[in-house]
Amino acid sequence: MDKFTKLTAVAAPLPIVNCDTDKIIPARFLKTLTRTGLGKNLFDPLRYDPETGEENPDFVLNKPAYRNAEILVAGHNFGCGSSREHAPWALLDYGIRCVISTGFADIFYNNSPKNGILLIKVSPEELDKLMEGAERGANATMTVDLENQEITNADGEKVSFDVDPFKKHCLLNGLDDIGLTLQKETSIESYEEKQKASEPWLYA
Amino acid sequence: MVSGPKTLFDKIWESHLVDQQDDGTCLVYIDRQLIHEITSAQAFDGLRQSGRKARRPEANLCVPDHNVPTTPGRGGTDEIEDDESRIQLEVLEKNAAEFGLPYISINDERQGIVHVIGPEQGFTQPGVTLVCGDSHTATHGAFGALAFGVGTSEVEHVLATQTLIQRPAKNMRITVNGSLPAGCTAKDLVLAIIGKIGTAGGTGHVIEYAGPAIEELSMEGRMTVCNMTIEAGARAGLVAPDEKTFEYLKDRPQCPKGAQWEAAVEHWRTLPSDPGATYDIEVELDVSEIVPQVTWGTSPEDEIGITGEVPDPASVDDANRRSAMERSLEYMDLKPGMKMTDIAVDKVFIGSCTNSRIEDMRAAAEIAKGRKVADSVYAMVVPGSGLVKIQAEEEGLDKIFTEAGFHWREPGCSMCLAMNGDMLHPGERSASTSNRNFEGRQGPGGRTHLVSPMMAAAAAIAGHLADVRDLID
Numbered sequence: 001m002d003k004f005t006k007l008t009a010v011a012a013p014l015p016i017v018n019c020d021t022d023k024i025i026p027a028r029f030l031k032t033l034t035r036t037g038l039g040k041n042l043f044d045p046l047r048y049d050p051e052t053g054e055e056n057p058d059f060v061l062n063k064p065a066y067r068n069a070e071i072l073v074a075g076h077n078f079g080c081g082s083s084r085e086h087a088p089w090a091l092l093d094y095g096i097r098c099v100i101s102t103g104f105a106d107i108f109y110n111n112s113p114k115n116g117i118l119l120i121k122v123s124p125e126e127l128d129k130l131m132e133g134a135e136r137g138a139n140a141t142m143t144v145d146l147e148n149q150e151i152t153n154a155d156g157e158k159v160s161f162d163v164d165p166f167k168k169h170c171l172l173n174g175l176d177d178i179g180l181t182l183q184k185e186t187s188i189e190s191y192e193e194k195q196k197a198s199e200p201w202l203y204a
Numbered sequence: 205m206v207s208g209p210k211t212l213f214d215k216i217w218e219s220h221l222v223d224q225q226d227d228g229t230c231l232v233y234i235d236r237q238l239i240h241e242i243t244s245a246q247a248f249d250g251l252r253q254s255g256r257k258a259r260r261p262e263a264n265l266c267v268p269d270h271n272v273p274t275t276p277g278r279g280g281t282d283e284i285e286d287d288e289s290r291i292q293l294e295v296l297e298k299n300a301a302e303f304g305l306p307y308i309s310i311n312d313e314r315q316g317i318v319h320v321i322g323p324e325q326g327f328t329q330p331g332v333t334l335v336c337g338d339s340h341t342a343t344h345g346a347f348g349a350l351a352f353g354v355g356t357s358e359v360e361h362v363l364a365t366q367t368l369i370q371r372p373a374k375n376m377r378i379t380v381n382g383s384l385p386a387g388c389t390a391k392d393l394v395l396a397i398i399g400k401i402g403t404a405g406g407t408g409h410v411i412e413y414a415g416p417a418i419e420e421l422s423m424e425g426r427m428t429v430c431n432m433t434i435e436a437g438a439r440a441g442l443v444a445p446d447e448k449t450f451e452y453l454k455d456r457p458q459c460p461k462g463a464q465w466e467a468a469v470e471h472w473r474t475l476p477s478d479p480g481a482t483y484d485i486e487v488e489l490d491v492s493e494i495v496p497q498v499t500w501g502t503s504p505e506d507e508i509g510i511t512g513e514v515p516d517p518a519s520v521d522d523a524n525r526r527s528a529m530e531r532s533l534e535y536m537d538l539k540p541g542m543k544m545t546d547i548a549v550d551k552v553f554i555g556s557c558t559n560s561r562i563e564d565m566r567a568a569a570e571i572a573k574g575r576k577v578a579d580s581v582y583a584m585v586v587p588g589s590g591l592v593k594i595q596a597e598e599e600g601l602d603k604i605f606t607e608a609g610f611h612w613r614e615p616g617c618s619m620c621l622a623m624n625g626d627m628l629h630p631g632e633r634s635a636s637t638s639n640r641n642f643e644g645r646q647g648p649g650g651r652t653h654l655v656s657p658m659m660a661a662a663a664a665i666a667g668h669l670a671d672v673r674d675l676i677d
Contacts, residue, residue, distance in 0.1 A: 017528045018403055018503050022642040027621040031271065031288035033245040033295060035356075050630045050648035075524065077404040080437065081642060082621075083339040084243060085355035106407060106439045107339060111355035166229040166369070177357070178256070181365045184223050184231060188259075188367060191222045191233050201460035201468050202235055202332065 002116040003174035004146055007097055009070035011142040011154075012060045013134035019074060020081035021108065025090040027082075035115075038086055039093030061094075065137035071144065073127070073134040074101040079108025088112040098144050100151070102127050113167045114177065118146060120161045129153060146172060209478035211375045212442050213410045216350040216475070220333050222367055232370045234362045235332040236349075238318040239266040239305065241296040242623070243337030247360035248299040259366045261304040265327050268293045269317045271623045272310050274586050274613035280311050289624065303363070316589020316615040319343040319431065319557035323423070324591055326456025330445035330472040335362060340557045340639065342433040346426035347453070348445035348475050350410070353434065373439065374484040376409035380417035382492030387673035389567065390425035391559060391637065391656035393417060394432040395497035399507040400489060406438025409485065412477065413443050417491050423452040424563035431558045432639050435504040444476035496672055498544055499641045499654040501532035506641070508544060510659070510671045516540035535643050536651050537631075544669050547653070550632040552583035552664040553646070554610075554657050556620035559637035560588030562595050564657040568637075569601040571661035571675055577609035578667030584611040584626065586618040610664065622647045635663035 016023075022045070029041045046059050055062045061069065072078075072091075078101045079087060088111050091099070098118045112119050122130065133142060133154030140154030146168060151159040170177065181188075196203050206214045223231040244266075251257070258264065271289045272278075281297065284290035293310070300307035308315050314325065319340055322328040330348035335341060337359045344351035358368055378397060384390075398405075411433050418426065426443045433441030443449075450469055453459050460468045495509035506529075508515065517529035517540065533540070538547070554560075554568050565587060577583045585605050587593040593615055596602055602612045619626040620638035628634055628650025637660050638645075641652040653669060662672040 015524075016531075017524050020503075020640075020642045022621075022640065022645045026644050026648070027270075027623045030242050030623065031292055033249075033292065035246050045644040045648060050644070077407070077437065080403060081339065081434075081640060083337055083341075083353035083355055085246075085337075085357060088355075103404060103407060105404070105437060107353050107355060111357065114355065114357040164229075164371070165227045166225070177369055178250075178254070178361050178364050181231060181361065181367055181369065185365075187223045187231070188233070188365060192366075195233070199331075199468070199471065201464045202329075204460060204464065 004171040008143040011071035011134040012066040012069035017075040024087040038090035042090040042094040080105035209481040211477040211481045236334040238336035250360040258303040266300040267308040272616040313590035320588030326459035339434045343431040345430040345441040352439040373410040376485040377483040379415040382490040389656045390428040392497040403505040404437040406436040410440045424561040514542040548668040551634040553619040553636040555586030556638035558639045568657040568661040569604045572608040583664040586613045
């Protein structure tokens with residue numbers, strides 16, 4: 001996966017509360033066998049007219065100022081619903097590397113950093129300011145600095161954020177979880193030996 | 205580690221810790237994984253690319269469900285007309301064979317929705333950690349298993365290492381008092397809970413359901429409740445295992461037998477939360493006065509009793525909530541103040557991992573018996589597995605449904621998420637026993653009202669949302 005260190009980019013405002021995974025990428029696009037190619041259907045129900053398939057000019061990512069956005073500033077509980085990792089895959093394929101909100105659904109929160117996408121939780125007051133910054137469009141970029149855990153808003157104001165130290169380490173270095181876990185293989189083996197003795201029916 | 209009295213969640217969590225880092229990150233052992241065709245292909249590819257094997261093939265169970273046709277007499281995988289769907293099933297079958305994982309094909313009578321067949325096969329057991337690349341994995345918590353949905357990267361992680369990197373969840377207990385009144389089911393109970401705590405109310409928590417109304421529920425009912433835990437934002441729901449749990453599991457194909465069964469039950473009896481265990485959040489509600497529930501909006505928290513009216517956003521103070529409601533009503537094409545029972549439906553779907561078990565079939569059939577589906581409605585019943593279908597047919601339920609004008613289908617996820625061609629068209633409206641009323645969930649532009657199986661049958665007959673209590677003697 002690609003490292004995430006520091007990103008300066010256009011931020012798109014998406015003030016929808018409970019933006020669910022069916023809005024991010026509807027199930028009918030889940031017939032794919034790869035992780036790529038989903039960007040064109042990111043936010044499909046919002047981006048396109050369901051009957052004609054034409055672009056909805058009112059949707060933020062269809063506006064010229066935001067077509068190249070790499071940051072989303074989103075409403076509370078972003079990514080609720082399904083476990084589909086197609087949601088972060090679609091965001092990444094479109095070019096989004098960072099989502100800022102007051103809260104994320106748990107599974108989406110776990111899935112995103114595994115694909116090099118940084119999710120940042122901020123307070124409601126901070127979100128309001130960042131949403132205002134994002135509404136300035138392409139002329140006002142935002143900077144997200146993971147190393148220093150700091151967002152620079154469009155007006156230059158700084159917002160610091162917390163991040164899980166393990167997720168930060170993996171994102172900064174582009175590390176693969178499985179490789180890290182396999183370094184602990186002896187602990188896994190001894191766990192299995194112990195469990196086999198105490199709950200043998202799980203190994204029948 | 206928790207000292208002193210422990211919750212059911214604490215006990216399962218602690219007994220599955222393989223390693224804990226100084227920063228609090230835990231490596232947790234995963235006992236069981238269910239695998240389906242939609243969220244696994246990229247995981248198997250990942251294993252191949254890095255030259256890794258499945259660590260314990262027999263700890264997995266593969267079955268296609270999301271993307272399978274439910275057409276009567278559907279035939280085998282090679283007869284699926286849609287190329288992408290057929291290929292996705294073929295790829296799952298090939299991957300299962302290559303990595304040596306148990307696989308159930310669509311021709312097999314045991315095939316069905318992962319969350320229906322896991323318990324049916326006894327693959328789901330109390331005290332285990334169980335995952336699947338599907339958010340409704342919460343279902344299995346009905347057995348006192350710590351079960352949660354994961355993404356595809358985590359599916360691959362479990363295949364390769366039999367573990368997951370996690371942080372502990374917080375404990376939440378929802379105590380449900382009273383007894384469900386006639387016409388109300390586990391579905392109404394859980395919709396009422398979601399309405400109370402909201403769709404993000406459980407975020408970061410595992411919810412333990414307790415209290416007399418939960419103890420009274422059958423295993424099917426408990427599965428319905430735990431299934432929808434994810435719609436309240438929590439990853440996992442739990443119910444303490446009891447005699448009903450053991451009775452359901454006894455003699456299931458993958459459950460221990462003989463002395464091993466006795467040892468397992470003895471262990472399972474130690475799992476319920478200790479008296480005096482504490483929870484980060486406690487919620488209580490009484491269900492003895494609830495009326496059958498129905499959703500009016502595009503989030504499962506947008507629920508109301510069937511006797512109610514479409515709410516008015518203007519009466520809500522919170523600006524975010526008000527704008528979300530306005531958008532929902534616009535999408536749903538509903539006006540504030542409309543009576544819920546005046547909303548006409550085009551399609552009725554009885555099925556999904558929430559409500560496709562034998563008890564759900566019986567409940568819907570009881571309402572359908574001797575009545576007719578309204579001319580304006582297309583109504584389908586999709587059993588959750590081949591075994592549910594066989595049992596329902598042995599009980600004559602299929603005849604009741606077809607005589608009433610319902611379509612009796614083959615098992616799968618079907619119109620819950622509209623991947624397989626069973627779907628709403630733009631502007632169509634459904635009464636559905638599934639779990640999500642999100643925009644476009646049942647097809648682009650489709651409008652979903654979530655209800656119980658009995659309420660769905662009542663809507664099919666009336667042609668509009670209806671109070672099932674009017675049809676009960």
